[in-house]
Amino acid sequence: MAKKRKKGEGTLRQRKDGRWEGRVVIGYDDGGNPKTKNVLAKTKKECAEKLEQLKAAQGGSGPLKVRSEMRFGDWLDFWYQSYSKPALRHTTQLSYENWIYLHAIPGVGNIPLNKLSQSDLQQFFTEMKKGGRLNNVERHGAGMADRSVRSCHAVCQMALDRAVKEGLIRTNPAIGCKLPPLREKEMKILSREEIQRFLIQAKAEGMYELFLLELTTGMRRGELLALQWSDLDFKTGRLRINKQVYSVNGKLEINEPKTKAAVRTVILPPAMVELLAEYKMQIFSEWMFPSRIKPEQPVDPGYVRKRLQVILERAGCKRVRFHDLRHPYVKPTTKKFTTFFEDFRAAA
Numbered sequence: 253m254a255k256k257r258k259k260g261e262g263t264l265r266q267r268k269d270g271r272w273e274g275r276v277v278i279g280y281d282d283g284g285n286p287k288t289k290n291v292l293a294k295t296k297k298e299c300a301e302k303l304e305q306l307k308a309a310q311g312g313s314g315p316l317k318v319r320s321e322m323r324f325g326d327w328l329d330f331w332y333q334s335y336s337k338p339a340l341r342h343t344t345q346l347s348y349e350n351w352i353y354l355h356a357i358p359g360v361g362n363i364p365l366n367k368l369s370q371s372d373l374q375q376f377f378t379e380m381k382k383g384g385r386l387n388n389v390e391r392h393g394a395g396m397a398d399r400s401v402r403s404c405h406a407v408c409q410m411a412l413d414r415a416v417k418e419g420l421i422r423t424n425p426a427i428g429c430k431l432p433p434l435r436e437k438e439m440k441i442l443s444r445e446e447i448q449r450f451l452i453q454a455k456a457e458g459m460y461e462l463f464l465l466e467l468t469t470g471m472r473r474g475e476l477l478a479l480q481w482s483d484l485d486f487k488t489g490r491l492r493i494n495k496q497v498y499s500v501n502g503k504l505e506i507n508e509p510k511t512k513a514a515v516r517t518v519i520l521p522p523a524m525v526e527l528l529a530e531y532k533m534q535i536f537s538e539w540m541f542p543s544r545i546k547p548e549q550p551v552d553p554g555y556v557r558k559r560l561q562v563i564l565e566r567a568g569c570k571r572v573r574f575h576d577l578r579h580p581y582v583k584p585t586t587k588k589f590t591t592f593f594e595d596f597r598a599a600a
Contacts, residue, residue: 270501274303325361331411351404398432453567479540489520
């Protein structure tokens with residue numbers, strides 16, 4: 253039997269989505285009802301650590317009083333729980349909680365909000381870049397990735413922007429910090445010959461339609477795998493893209509795209525529609541690309557990422573990311589594309 257936590261220590265429980273949730277009472281409303289805050293983590297141990305940090309940030313069991321003299325860590329937690337978290341997806345929540353509870357609060361959380369300076373933050377981000385990595389240190393080194401440092405800075409800047417709006421501080425000390433440059437990963441493009449070999453191998457692997465549709469439309473991986481047969485009008489070739497699939501702690505979740513602009517309709521060329529009609533006769537699922545193990549759900553994005561590399565290697569092609577496949581070589585609306593499409597279909 254699990255050991256019962258004492259009053260005031262908070263509670264730990266595992267959610268249906270596999271994540272662990274820690275919750276602690278921070279005060280009571282006028283009616284005597286408890287007010288709580290929570291943290292989320294992948295493991296019970298990590299969740300317990302976050303819960304302790306949350307309790308420490310609260311400075312006791314009483315309700316938090318928002319004031320300019322409060323610790324930056326207290327404000328970070330209050331901003332995240334009150335303003336930011338309710339609007340975030342699960343995957344984004346995990347990222348924010350990582351930057352806040354595992355990095356920012358331990359690093360600069362004890363400094364009073366109204367005394368936090370740009371030099372304090374600059375020193376923190378510099379040290380984070382040099383030795384802030386908490387996991388896989390032996391493999392990647394002690395320093396954090398440039399993008400990670402910039403992400404942590406972005407979270408801190410948003411929290412401090414809100415503090416300025418609330419009148420707690422006059423200016424945002426995160427503005428002007430020198431950050432590692434944002435280096436975009438080099439785009440690797442398959443040659444025409446490599447695409448032919450790749451599609452031939454993809455057909456042998458049973459993933460021809462999936463990757464050909466990707467080359468045809470340039471969809472994001474999550475969008476492509478979330479397609480259902482009801483999204484495609486076989487008469488007009490109109491394909492509706494209005495959702496995406498992603499994995500959270502090994503479980504798939506379906507949600508709307510991050511932006512309204514991502515909801516769109518594309519027109520497939522007749523040859524692609526014909527190919528999908530033939531392919532549909534082999535699929536007994538509402539999903540266009542279902543899991544082979546669980547046909548009632550779409551294929552896992554992680555599985556597709558791994559199979560892509562296997563297919564590329566077996567086809568004798570250079571390694572590229574799925575993201576690199578998103579950039580079509582000719583626009584689907586041109587006559588040139590029809591020839592392009594037919595050539596590769598014939599090759600496969």
